[in-house]
Amino acid sequence: MPNEIVFFNELHQTFLDAGQRVGTTKRFFHIGGYTICLQFAGNGLESRLTPAIEHLSASPCNFPDLTVCLWDSQSTESELPAPPWSHEDYGVHGEISGYNTPQLRTAFNLGSGVLSMLDTQRNVALFWIRDADSLPIYESGAPLLTIFHWWMGTRKRQLIHAAAIGHESGGILLVGKGGSGKSSTSLRALDSDSGLLYAADDYCLLSHDGTPFVHSIYSSGKIHSKDTAIFPFLQPALDKSYNLNNEKALFFLKDHFEEKICPGFPIKAVVLPRVTGQANTRVVQASSAAALLALAPSTIFQLSGAGQPAFQMLSELVRKVPCYVLELGTERAQIPGAISDLLRTLA
């Protein structure tokens, strides 16, 4: 048996032993058309990792498509075996040289201290952190990003850096750099009577089974604490446990905007928000190349192992659907209406 599989099995056994000792909890979620089981050992991580995906909660099943084993050493009083690799083996996204093979994916995020492993043949993943209390805010806002990216890639689902709003019959992807208005535009759908539904404000899944389709993953996000006054309707959704002393505020939408969250829809257009300083909002055509520039690099370079296949899939998307620039006006109430008008013309 290859060394990397032996080590994966060793860690998996550590998880099983921890679960035997402190008990396990299973939660099921329907993400990207697949049922995923999160199996927690101990109670350190569940409350921190599930609120962001609560809107995709599913009934238990005997044969989930993917099982993720999650635990921390602190609350389960378990120790991980020593890593069999050296300091030189850590890559730019924490991927471990020699431990990424067609069957196995491994990354240790040096920022968060999270170890992620995935066995693509057995469809079992491991998520470990030393102390759940040290889990960074971004792991709660977008949990299991690396594992979802890896596994969904084996199912022709590409994790992308984009926001998504629309109707069940069709919607738009909002793409662009940080500060371009991507997240704020998607969040405005929550506070309008335009009928627009929210699917994502930062990350989502793209599938391309004939028709481009976006799948929601997270109904959570972060905003700068100084901007909370701009989004007063988010106040009830702010997570007080994270926001007391942090410059960024984390919010979870499911309990407060459940009727405005959509699990996904066909993609009718790719839209690039632009802050203009003008009063009115308007939509103008954009080139496919401009859309690809806004979407592809931030997706590819944020994710471990995303390269040519992701670029190809995103290129196909911007060729297949029309692309626009959304010139955001200072009259913010106009924004959802402008998007609804665009969707009507594309229906």
Add this chain to the structure above:
Amino acid sequence: MLSSTTSYTVSKPEIIREQFDEEVVIVDLDTGSYYSLSGAGGEIWSAIESGTPTAGIVQQLTASYEADAAEIEASLGRLLEELQTEGLITAQDNASATWETAVSAANDAVKGEWQAPLLQKFTDMQALLLLDPIHEVDSAGWPQPKPEEPVMVEMQSNKSV
């Protein structure tokens, strides 16, 4: 002065690209830099990828566009230098004759308005490829996480090269 027999190849497999009618989007997966190549750049990039030597590219462009041959040659020379400086293409001194077909096809077409090639470089993603240093490890050898939260992704340093 351009060497007429020099042709070029894309430097490495980590350079990926998508060609649209009006623009080529190029990404260097190694460095985190990415590029927009517009104007006549799309046609030039196609010629580069097909192994057309410099003389062939010049002839193809002069047959396709209403512009002075010297102006076209100067623009082409500047672009080829920029692409080499960025490590996107590598020169090879082995002329080939495969460009003649493209020229004869271009001769039959109505000449278009010349738009000099423009290469724009974006470097805002490079920070995502910086390796985090390992500050401390625990007794088992697992790295300790950084105390502060990583900086959010922001695009800041876009420029023309």
